[in-house]
Amino acid sequence: MTVALTTPMLLAAGPAHALLPNRSCGTVTSADSTAAANLNKVLTGKLRGSMTAYRLSCARAIADATRARGLPNQAAVIAITTAIVESVLENNPNKIDQTSVGLFQQLDHWGSYEQRLDPAWSTNAFLNEMVTLYPNNSWQNQQIGVVCQRVQRSAYPSRYQPEVADAQRIFNALTAPAPASKVHLEIVGADGGMWNTDGDYAAGEWSGSWASLGGTGLKALASAVTGNTMHVYAVGSTGRVFTKDANYSTGQWSTDWAEVPGNIQGATALTASVTGNKVHLEVIGADGAMWNTDGDYAAGEWSGSWASLGGTGLKALASAVTGNTMHVYAVGSTGRVFTKDANYSTGQWSTDWAEVPGNIQGATALTASVTGNKVHLEVIGADGAMWNTDGDYAAGEWTGSWASLGGTGLKALASAVTGNTMHVYAVGSTGRVYTKDANYSTGQWSTDWAEIPGNGAGATALTASTTP
Numbered sequence: 001m002t003v004a005l006t007t008p009m010l011l012a013a014g015p016a017h018a019l020l021p022n023r024s025c026g027t028v029t030s031a032d033s034t035a036a037a038n039l040n041k042v043l044t045g046k047l048r049g050s051m052t053a054y055r056l057s058c059a060r061a062i063a064d065a066t067r068a069r070g071l072p073n074q075a076a077v078i079a080i081t082t083a084i085v086e087s088v089l090e091n092n093p094n095k096i097d098q099t100s101v102g103l104f105q106q107l108d109h110w111g112s113y114e115q116r117l118d119p120a121w122s123t124n125a126f127l128n129e130m131v132t133l134y135p136n137n138s139w140q141n142q143q144i145g146v147v148c149q150r151v152q153r154s155a156y157p158s159r160y161q162p163e164v165a166d167a168q169r170i171f172n173a174l175t176a177p178a179p180a181s182k183v184h185l186e187i188v189g190a191d192g193g194m195w196n197t198d199g200d201y202a203a204g205e206w207s208g209s210w211a212s213l214g215g216t217g218l219k220a221l222a223s224a225v226t227g228n229t230m231h232v233y234a235v236g237s238t239g240r241v242f243t244k245d246a247n248y249s250t251g252q253w254s255t256d257w258a259e260v261p262g263n264i265q266g267a268t269a270l271t272a273s274v275t276g277n278k279v280h281l282e283v284i285g286a287d288g289a290m291w292n293t294d295g296d297y298a299a300g301e302w303s304g305s306w307a308s309l310g311g312t313g314l315k316a317l318a319s320a321v322t323g324n325t326m327h328v329y330a331v332g333s334t335g336r337v338f339t340k341d342a343n344y345s346t347g348q349w350s351t352d353w354a355e356v357p358g359n360i361q362g363a364t365a366l367t368a369s370v371t372g373n374k375v376h377l378e379v380i381g382a383d384g385a386m387w388n389t390d391g392d393y394a395a396g397e398w399t400g401s402w403a404s405l406g407g408t409g410l411k412a413l414a415s416a417v418t419g420n421t422m423h424v425y426a427v428g429s430t431g432r433v434y435t436k437d438a439n440y441s442t443g444q445w446s447t448d449w450a451e452i453p454g455n456g457a458g459a460t461a462l463t464a465s466t467t468p
Contacts, residue, residue, distance in 0.1 A: 023091040025058035025103075025119045032056045035173045045166045046084055055089040058103060059170045061119035068120075069127065073171065074140055079104075079126055081167040082148045085159050093117055104152070126151060180466035183416045184246070185425060186232055187433060188218045190458025194234060194244070197454050201418045206453045213244065213253060221463040224272040224279045226297045230465050231272070233281060239266035241283060248467045262293050262306045271317040273326050275344045280326055284314045290330060290340070309340065311353060320368040320375045322393045327368070329377060335362035337379060358389050358402045367413040369422050371440045376422055380410045386426060386436070405436065405445060414464040423464070431458035 032053035039051040047055070059080050066076040083089050086105040093101055099108040102116040104126050115121045129151045130139055139147050145161025154160075181202035187210070189195045195210040217237030224231050228249040234242050234257070241264055242257040266286025273280050277298035283306075285291045291306040313333030320327050324345040330338050330353070337360055338353040362382025369376050373394035379402075381387045387402040409429030416423050420441040426434050426449070433456055434449040 020093045022054070023093050023102075023117050025054070025061040025091050028053045028057045039169060039173055042169055043166045045163045046088060047166055050088070051170075056170070056173070058083070058089045058091055058119065060174050062103065062123045063171060063174050065120045065123035066127065069124070071127065072137075072140065073175075074144070075127060075130070077164065077167045077171050078130065078139070078144050078147050079123055080170055081144055081160055081163050082126065082152060084163045084167060085148070085154075086152070091117060091119060178468035180416075180418050180468055182248075182467050183418065183423060183464055184223070184230055184248075184467065185414070185433070185452065185464050186213070186221055186223065186462065187427070187456065187459040188215075188221060188234075188461040189456070190431060190460075192217045192237075194218060194221065194232065195456065195459075196246075197452065197456075199452075201421070201423075208453045210454045210456045215242075215244075215257060219461065220267075220269050221461050222270045222272040222281070223463040223465040224274045225465050225467055226274060226277045226279065228467060229297070230467065231279060231295075231297075232463065233260065233270055233272055235267045235270055235283070239268065239286060240264065241267055241270065241281070260293065260295070261302045261304045264291060264293075264306045267291075269315070269317050271319040271328065273319040273321050275321055275324055275326065278344075280319070280342065280344075282309070282317055282319065282328055284311075284317060284330075288313045288333075290314060290317065290328065292342075309349060311338075311340075316363075316365045318366045318368040318377070320370045322370060322373050322375065325393070327375060327391075327393075329356065329366055329368055331363045331366055331379070335364065335382060336360065337363055337366060337377070356389065356391070357398045357400045360387060360389075360402045363387075365411070365413050367415040367424065369415040369417050371417055371420055371422065374440075376415070376438065376440075378405070378413055378415065378424055380407075380413060380426075384409045384429075386410060386413065386424065388438075407434075407436075407449060412459070412461050414462045416464040416466045418466060425452070425462055425464050427459045427462055431460065432456060433459055433462060 036051040036053050036056050040049050062079045063076040083103045087103050091103050102122045104122050106116045110125055144164045148160035149157040183199045186194055186196050193215045194213045196213055197207050197210050199206040218234045220235040222233045230246045232244050236242055241260040244257050245254040267283040270283040279295045282290050282292050289311045290309045292309055293303050293306045295302040314330045316331040318329045326342045328340050332338055337356040340353050341350045363379040366379040375391045378386050378388050385407045386405045388405055389399050389402045391398040410426045412427040414425045422438045424436050433452040436449050437446045
């Protein structure tokens with residue numbers, strides 16, 4: 001007899017398989033959290049508002065593997081674009097789509113399970129396929145989304161190109177230089193030699209002493225940084241120009257002063273600025289005009305000559321860079337302030353000197369620093385106090401006035417920027433060194449001048465530079 005089952009049969013559910021956690025891509029730092037938060041303000045694709053410190057660490061692993069092969073940066077952007085689409089930059093060990101796992105969701109035929117979950121191995125597997133498909137680096141001439149698709153052979157080829165802009169933003173965040181936090185301050189002391197002290201603004205402390213670095217009869221100083229090396233330039237007793245280096249990776253200074261090639265003599269003031277690995281050095285010559293020479297530290301050579309850039313009766317110099325344009329500022333014979341530009345994309349200097357707006361007169365010294373596209377210019381006025389004006393090169397305008405920031409009997413100025421804070425350093429009437437800050441996030445200056453620790457006195461000139 002057949003018995004009808006009128007009650008539905010209940011099937012006992014088996015135990016669910018919990019997803020495995022994402023594999024590590026390497027060390028995640030507190031700086032990654034900050035960078036991820038900043039990226040979330042600008043990302044527009046799949047990761048819009050979803051970047052995390054972990055995902056950034058995975059992008060770094062991809063970029064590091066790419067650069068280890070010596071490939072151009074575009075290769076890293078291609079690989080990061082692919083990983084955004086395939087895994088949202090997560091090293092996923094779960095076989096969700098057939099047998100694919102990892103940053104690039106590579107199937108079994110790519111390699112073993114563990115190999116595909118190794119960020120360096122999987123990135124190199126991707127790159128091996130790319131360079132095989134595009135011999136002689138021909139991938140550089142293709143649209144990035146097209147290259148991603150040809151390597152991955154996705155069923156959704158249109159998904160890659162929209163993520164390229166975000167991949168570039170992520171790569172830029174990974175390769176941005178560490179923010180400067182250390183200031184290196186050099187003075188010409190009462191003995192005519194150079195002395196140094198260092199301030200760490202991240203730690204909130206100075207070394208507390210001044211160290212002698214030699215030299216005799218020095219008249220003026222300037223400094224510039226390429227990589228982790230600081231180059232100090234000094235006008236010697238006869239107006240010739242010398243340089244001495246400090247490698248801040250090792251903390252070592254070069255032993256001797258070396259003359260800057262070109263046989264300049266009679267210089268009275270100087271300034272230095274950097275574009276890439278090139279230092280642009282300007283002096284006021286014996287004729288009262290400005291002269292220029294350039295040093296390429298990547299190539300290990302100087303231009304070997306000095307070119308006259310005009311001007312008469314110049315008294316002091318400062319310089320700053322926005323984009324690829326170097327702005328030189330000079331105090332003229334009556335203490336008015338003028339500027340002249342060099343565009344280092346084209347190698348062209350502006351023909352004429354232009355007066356900085358605001359009608360300052362009687363200036364005796366000046367310094368310039370940059371935050372973004374803004375140049376902050378300070379001078380010592382006829383009253384011995386410090387005065388400030390700002391120029392916005394993105395907007396193409398100056399404030400048009402000079403504001404007094406106090407001080408009496410000031411003799412020399414230098415400035416440096418850490419974060420959004422500009423630090424101005426001044427030699428006071430007795431040769432002691434003081435500092436005053438401007439926070440350009442708030443636009444506020446500190447009220448008082450503070451003396452630099454170390455009990456230095458008798459300084460006649462100074463320069464300041466920064467390293468991370």
